[in-house]
Amino acid sequence: MGSLFRSEEMALCQLFLQSEAAYACVSELGELGLVQFRDLNPDVNAFQRKFVNEVRRCDEMERKLRYLEKEIKKDGIPMLDTGESPEAPQPREMIDLEATFEKLENELREVNQNAEALKRNFLELTELKHILRKTQVFFDEQEGGANQTTESMTRALITDEARTAGASMGPVQLGFVAGVILRERLPPFERMLWRACRGNVFLRQAMIETPLEDPTNGDQVHKSVFIIFFQGDQLKTRVKKICEGFRATLYPCPEAPADRREMAMGVMTRIEDLNTVLGQTQDHRHRVLVAAAKNLKNWFVKVRKIKAIYHTLNLFNLDVTQKCLIAECWVPLLDFETIQLALRRGTERSGSSVPPILNRMQTFENPPTYNRTNKFTKAFQALIDAYGVASYREMNPAPYTIITFPFLFAVMFGDLGHGAIMALFGLWMIRKEKGLAAQKTDNEIWNIFFGGRYIIFLMGVFSMYTGLIYNDIFSKSLNIFGSHWQMSYNKSTVMENKYLQLSPKEDYEGTPYPFGMDPIWQVAGSNKIIFHNAYKMKISIIFGVIHMVFGVVMSWHNHTYFRNRISMIYEFIPQLVFLLLLFFYMVLLMFIKWIKFAATNPKPYSEACAPSILITFIDMVLFNKPKEPVKDCEVYMFFGQHFVQVLFVLLALCCIPIMLLAKPMLIMQARKLANVQPIAGASSDAETGGVSNGGPHGGGGPHEEEEEMSEIFIHQSIHTIEYVLGSVSHTASYLRLWALSLAHAQLAEVLWTMVLSIGLKQEGWFGGVILTCVFAFWAILTVGILVLMEGLSAFLHTLRLHWVEFQSKFYKGQGYAFQPFSFDAIIENGSAATEVE
Numbered sequence: 001m002g003s004l005f006r007s008e009e010m011a012l013c014q015l016f017l018q019s020e021a022a023y024a025c026v027s028e029l030g031e032l033g034l035v036q037f038r039d040l041n042p043d044v045n046a047f048q049r050k051f052v053n054e055v056r057r058c059d060e061m062e063r064k065l066r067y068l069e070k071e072i073k074k075d076g077i078p079m080l081d082t083g084e085s086p087e088a089p090q091p092r093e094m095i096d097l098e099a100t101f102e103k104l105e106n107e108l109r110e111v112n113q114n115a116e117a118l119k120r121n122f123l124e125l126t127e128l129k130h131i132l133r134k135t136q137v138f139f140d141e142q143e144g145g146a147n148q149t150t151e152s153m154t155r156a157l158i159t160d161e162a163r164t165a166g167a168s169m170g171p172v173q174l175g176f177v178a179g180v181i182l183r184e185r186l187p188p189f190e191r192m193l194w195r196a197c198r199g200n201v202f203l204r205q206a207m208i209e210t211p212l213e214d215p216t217n218g219d220q221v222h223k224s225v226f227i228i229f230f231q232g233d234q235l236k237t238r239v240k241k242i243c244e245g246f247r248a249t250l251y252p253c254p255e256a257p258a259d260r261r262e263m264a265m266g267v268m269t270r271i272e273d274l275n276t277v278l279g280q281t282q283d284h285r286h287r288v289l290v291a292a293a294k295n296l297k298n299w300f301v302k303v304r305k306i307k308a309i310y311h312t313l314n315l316f317n318l319d320v321t322q323k324c325l326i327a328e329c330w331v332p333l334l335d336f337e338t339i340q341l342a343l344r345r346g347t348e349r350s351g352s353s354v355p356p357i358l359n360r361m362q363t364f365e366n367p368p369t370y371n372r373t374n375k376f377t378k379a380f381q382a383l384i385d386a387y388g389v390a391s392y393r394e395m396n397p398a399p400y401t402i403i404t405f406p407f408l409f410a411v412m413f414g415d416l417g418h419g420a421i422m423a424l425f426g427l428w429m430i431r432k433e434k435g436l437a438a439q440k441t442d443n444e445i446w447n448i449f450f451g452g453r454y455i456i457f458l459m460g461v462f463s464m465y466t467g468l469i470y471n472d473i474f475s476k477s478l479n480i481f482g483s484h485w486q487m488s489y490n491k492s493t494v495m496e497n498k499y500l501q502l503s504p505k506e507d508y509e510g511t512p513y514p515f516g517m518d519p520i521w522q523v524a525g526s527n528k529i530i531f532h533n534a535y536k537m538k539i540s541i542i543f544g545v546i547h548m549v550f551g552v553v554m555s556w557h558n559h560t561y562f563r564n565r566i567s568m569i570y571e572f573i574p575q576l577v578f579l580l581l582l583f584f585y586m587v588l589l590m591f592i593k594w595i596k597f598a599a600t601n602p603k604p605y606s607e608a609c610a611p612s613i614l615i616t617f618i619d620m621v622l623f624n625k626p627k628e629p630v631k632d633c634e635v636y637m638f639f640g641q642h643f644v645q646v647l648f649v650l651l652a653l654c655c656i657p658i659m660l661l662a663k664p665m666l667i668m669q670a671r672k673l674a675n676v677q678p679i680a681g682a683s684s685d686a687e688t689g690g691v692s693n694g695g696p697h698g699g700g701g702p703h704e705e706e707e708e709m710s711e712i713f714i715h716q717s718i719h720t721i722e723y724v725l726g727s728v729s730h731t732a733s734y735l736r737l738w739a740l741s742l743a744h745a746q747l748a749e750v751l752w753t754m755v756l757s758i759g760l761k762q763e764g765w766f767g768g769v770i771l772t773c774v775f776a777f778w779a780i781l782t783v784g785i786l787v788l789m790e791g792l793s794a795f796l797h798t799l800r801l802h803w804v805e806f807q808s809k810f811y812k813g814q815g816y817a818f819q820p821f822s823f824d825a826i827i828e829n830g831s832a833a834t835e836v837e
């Protein structure tokens with residue numbers, strides 16, 4: 001049987017490679033992606049392995065490529081991605097790649113350093129330009145007749161003693177410094193100057209309107225120009241220290257107007273020259289990055305492939321001659337010849353004359369689980385693996401989940417309109433999957449939706465089908481075949497009498513509706529929910545019991561495949577009998593009730609004589625006799641029902657001690673006959689009822705010490721109690737199908753009645769405007785609540801029904817996944833998979 005129903009058969013192989021051909025052979029195996037290597041040097045430090053220097057060289061090349069990628073993204077240059085995967089370069093090509101990356105990195109760093117220096121010089125000249133422009137206003141006050149202001153400022157900065165002492169020395173000259181400071185630092189800068197200089201300085205400031213570019217990080221910063229007047233060298237020193245503490249930049253500013261004008265003209269000339277040089281530098285940098293962007297993706301792929309190959313070679317062992325590498329690997333048996341062909345291609349590429357040797361080994365280890373998937377089955381397999389990876393060669397629930405999962409979802413989500421929205425969304429993602437897959441994003445929610453596009457599409461299609469069965473589309477019905485109920489009342493009676501009911505005897509044609517439910521139930525009154533409840537509750541139990549019986553039957557395939565006769569006879573048969581005699585019998589009673597009792601039938605098979613299935617089942621389990629029936633009605637549904645029910649319950653109760661004691665007792669007897677304690681572990685799993693991960697086609701089966709008898713009894717007791725009680729609770733758990741279906745239908749009806757119907761009742765052009773707004777609001781609520789939130793709720797409940805109620809009957813999920821050495825997986829996940837620990 002193929003890997004669709006069971007995992008692939010695996011074999012542990014020993015691989016002998018000539019040192020010269022090892023690189024090329026591992027490269028071919030990486031392209032193939034079908035070999036999982038084992039680490040033969042688990043005790044060797046990662047930095048003491050043979051190819052650690054090559055791995056470090058690859059790390060250094062990756063660092064340089066990441067630097068180039070960062071610079072390319074900074075400039076917004078698109079990187080060419082052809083979608084092709086180049087082959088892994090030969091080892092000798094590493095030198096050329098290293099030289100190319102080294103040259104590009106050095107050139108780019110040199111250009112960046114030059115550009116940063118030019119930008120820093122440009123910033124300084126720009127700040128100086130603003131200083132000369134802004135401070136000119138302050139100096140123009142003296143030339144424009146503002147001497148009184150200057151004299152008052154001078155008097156304010158000179159103490160009384162200095163004024164008296166200097167009266168005979170002529171006019172006092174004030175010193176000044178000018179510079180720029182970040183705008184947010186200006187208020188504390190002013191306060192510090194006032195306090196440190198005791199008010200003996202005069203500060204003037206003006207904002208620079210345009211933001212300036214920080215040459216270090218490229219951020220836009222806002223600065224202000226300031227000029228500080230003071231008297232004396234002591235204050236000058238103090239002012240400069242404060243400026244230095246606030247990281248203000250001071251610039252020379254001449255006192256003479258002619259010198260200031262000459263400096264301003266020189267600054268403007270230098271700024272123009274710097275703009276020209278900066279433009280040329282940016283153009284050169286852009287050309288370098290554009291050339292690198294064309295090959296960056298391919299370079300990343302090549303470097304990661306080289307790194308992955310050497311990382312894998314570090315898992316190998318060297319023989320005593322140091323000329324041969326030895327590896328151990330898990331391979332699928334079906335691909336054995338394909339792997340040998342890949343090894344031959346690698347040997348031919350390397351030019352080696354010694355062919356590689358791939359030998360199968362006998363082992364008692366559990367092989368990894370490998371389920372071959374495609375883009376359709378991948379998402380369903382992921383749902384199963386999220387519960388637990390299947391044990392080796394265990395029955396795989398994924399192919400059955402492809403049908404049962406969307407169907408059980410649709411039972412809860414049944415609505416033709418909502419299902420169509422979901423199906424169209426899934427179909428859109430399927431039609432656009434190539435383009436959407438190429439647009440890689442870090443948005444986890446979108447990745448989840450896109451990964452499950454086929455599940456979403458199937459859930460939508462199945463919901464459309466169940467919506468047709470329920471005859472429900474946005475809480476309304478489709479009148480395709482007309483109604484099979486005939487109205488014998490006049491219009492006034494129907495409109496005025498709220499308690500009017502149609503009689504199945506007189507108003508029903510008697511033939512079943514062609515497909516789904518009769519549309520008249522959509523306009524029914526108080527008994528609409530009663531009818532739907534009875535119908536959906538029963539089909540929920542029917543689907544649930546069939547689903548659980550199918551799960552128990554799946555366990556039979558596990559027992560027969562692993563030749564586990566004890567579990568097959570003393571576990572599978574009692575479990576199946578217990579489930580069939582109690583719960584499947586209850587399902588049969590439902591069908592008997594539907595077939596035998598009807599409103600048009602005479603007593604004792606009329607509607608009034610129909611017994612309650614729930615009461616009948618409770619009386620059956622408690623051995624109670626049914627109560628006296630209604631006049632002219634019978635107690636039982638069929639002849640001999642009481643005897644059959646008592647027999648079924650007794651047989652079901654007899655199955656419990658068989659499940660509990662038979663298997664441990666047989667194991668104990670087998671041990672006594674063999675007179676060996678403990679028995680060889682090859683049959684341990686079979687005896688304890690577990691799944692033998694080795695199996696007849698595995699690597700020899702598990703080699704473990706057998707469990708003690710006390711542990712076997714405890715394990716079997718837990719297993720039996722869980723199954724018996726779980727059969728009851730799991731059957732009740734399927735009632736969630738009815739509950740969520742009812743809730744979904746009622747929410748849809750509330751949205752129609754409370755929202756959309758308001759807009760439909762409006763008339764005229766104003767009613768059209770109101771209807772448009774109301775419809776938009778209704779559509780948002782429908783998609784947001786009924787499709788997304790209700791869909792998520794139904795999805796999670798369906799997942800629980802499969803994980804707990806279905807898979808617990810046969811699925812252990814105690815294996816570990818097959819993780820082959822694959823370039824595609826490594827490139828997709830980045831370099832994390834190949835990093836040296």
